[in-house]
Amino acid sequence: MADAVIVVALLLVAASATAAVAQREPARQALVLSVLGVVLAVLFTVLQAPDVGLSQLAVGSALTPLLIMLSVRKVRRQARAKDRAR
Amino acid sequence: MSQRLRLWLLAVGGAGVAALLVAACLDLPAFGGRRHPYGERAVAASLARHTANTIASLNFDQRAYDTLGEISILFAAVLGCLVLLREARDEHRAQPQPAEVALPVRRYALIALPVALLTGLYVIAHGQLSPGGGFQGGVVAATALHLLYLGADYRALERVRPLGVFDVCDALAVSAYAVLGLAGLLAGTAFLANTLLPYGTFNTLSSGGTVPLLNAAVGMEVASAVVLLLAGFLDQAVEIEEERGS
Numbered sequence: 001m002a003d004a005v006i007v008v009a010l011l012l013v014a015a016s017a018t019a020a021v022a023q024r025e026p027a028r029q030a031l032v033l034s035v036l037g038v039v040l041a042v043l044f045t046v047l048q049a050p051d052v053g054l055s056q057l058a059v060g061s062a063l064t065p066l067l068i069m070l071s072v073r074k075v076r077r078q079a080r081a082k083d084r085a086r
Numbered sequence: 087m088s089q090r091l092r093l094w095l096l097a098v099g100g101a102g103v104a105a106l107l108v109a110a111c112l113d114l115p116a117f118g119g120r121r122h123p124y125g126e127r128a129v130a131a132s133l134a135r136h137t138a139n140t141i142a143s144l145n146f147d148q149r150a151y152d153t154l155g156e157i158s159i160l161f162a163a164v165l166g167c168l169v170l171l172r173e174a175r176d177e178h179r180a181q182p183q184p185a186e187v188a189l190p191v192r193r194y195a196l197i198a199l200p201v202a203l204l205t206g207l208y209v210i211a212h213g214q215l216s217p218g219g220g221f222q223g224g225v226v227a228a229t230a231l232h233l234l235y236l237g238a239d240y241r242a243l244e245r246v247r248p249l250g251v252f253d254v255c256d257a258l259a260v261s262a263y264a265v266l267g268l269a270g271l272l273a274g275t276a277f278l279a280n281t282l283l284p285y286g287t288f289n290t291l292s293s294g295g296t297v298p299l300l301n302a303a304v305g306m307e308v309a310s311a312v313v314l315l316l317a318g319f320l321d322q323a324v325e326i327e328e329e330r331g332s
Contacts (some may be wrong), residue, residue, distance in 0.1 A: 063312065066229070067316075071323070074323045
């Protein structure tokens with residue numbers, strides 16, 4: 001029973017990680033990354049490491065995507081400002 | 087050094103690391119097995135010091151020196167980011183326009199904010215008892231504060247987030263960790279040795295000697311560091327603009 005849960009969690013991680021690589025649009029990639037963070041947190045919890053799971057949940061699914069989104073926004077704003085100046 | 091020689095050096099080093107890793111992995115206990123040599127010793131040591139969460143005992147007692155290195159790395163990394171993200175000479179601050187927020191988003195953010203903040207503080211406070219601790223709780227509490235940016239606007243967030251205070255808190259928390267370590271030296275034992283305070287009653291908030299104190303210091307450091315880091319990114323994304331025609 002426990003093995004089946006581990007296999008399902010591993011498959012979910014593989015699927016969302018592949019989706020994160022396949023998606024080429026940075027803002028959407030950040031969203032997929034946050035889903036990957038949640039799935040990884042589930043995997044760590046299933047493997048009896050709730051401590052690591054909590055770190056993964058906080059950093060991987062909230063902080064990192066937020067930093068990526070903010071960077072994307074900055075880059076786009078800069079590009080728009082340059083277009084306007086032209 | 088020529089390109090070729092460098093590649094060869096890399097290949098030799100990589101092969102060496104790979105061989106050592108494979109050798110180490112072959113000697114690991116089997117997946118899901120019953121024998122955990124390291125785990126058994128760590129649990130015994132943490133129970134001897136009345137710390138309910140063995141991971142907290144590992145982080146703040148058995149390998150507290152390691153954690154000192156980790157929080158120094160975080161401190162230095164955030165400091166470096168803030169130096170890179172600061173307002174440069176050819177940039178200026180534009181006042182961000184208040185944006186329209188969809189009502190469901192505003193409602194959700196304002197309901198979730200206190201819950202998330204309280205969860206973060208709870209996880210920090212119970213680091214020595216249940217899974218979690220200063221690092222996890224600090225990140226949760228700091229990111230929870232930014233729900234205000236979703237629910238209201240940037241100016242509301244700036245009002246509840248006096249950056250000077252967080253600067254001081256960040257530095258104070260890192261020094262507090264080092265000072266707690268030095269207190270062990272003054273008491274006549276070793277740096278960061280958990281012999282300073284009574285171990286208390288098992289599974290209560292004050293149990294574990296210096297573990298709750300070090301945990302609180304890490305929580306304060308991580309929360310302020312994340313707030314400062316996000317503030318640097320937010321300033322760049324929302325306020326700071328490059329000068330035109332430069």
